[in-house]
Amino acid sequence: MFKTANAQQTKSTYFPFTTGQTPYIYSVKIEPDEDRFYAEIPSLPGCYSWGYTFEETLKNIKEALELYLEVAAEDGRPIPLDDPYTIKQAPLTIGVIV
Template sequence: MKTLNQKNKQIKKPSLEYYLNLQYPVTIYPDLESGYVAHIKDLPGCLIQGETIEETMANINEARELWIETAYEAGDNIPLPSTDDNYSGKLLLRMPKSLHRSLAEAAEQENVSLNQYIVYLLSASM
């Protein structure tokens, strides 16, 4: 019978190339002082800037590779890229009764469902 340690030793860690070939979502936004800023939320601290979008994308790709290589060599956990599969589109939300009533009344005035009205408000605020 194998011990837990023996079982753990049989689990093979993916190669560095495996991690380097993963496609991580990148968020890029304008920065008034430096041009653009980009970050990869799945890789904590992986943040970079550039004067143009092209330069910023090149910089974030280099930063991603360095982040992964460093974590791999240190034996740290490398998170997998997040996807929309992580989000069902459903959200249970608790709110004060008075807010619920106000939203329901406003939705009724607009002749839409409460759900549609809340999605509209959230979208407009983004």
């Protein structure tokens, strides 16, 4: 099971995790699209979502990230990592603890 950390709009992130858990941080792009918002995690092909509000979209992309990583782990695929420079420059990041 994955724990989701809060989205961060600052350059620092705090993850309360225990030994054996690994934090993963990804940059997120959320953009308005007509009457809704569209979100994607550029470093994870196919990991995207949408919502009618910014908050709903953020919640939905967190769920999409959790599912993406869960399926990758179940299939034995390596979990792609976001580039540290990309994370540092990103205005919005989200993280999960595995």
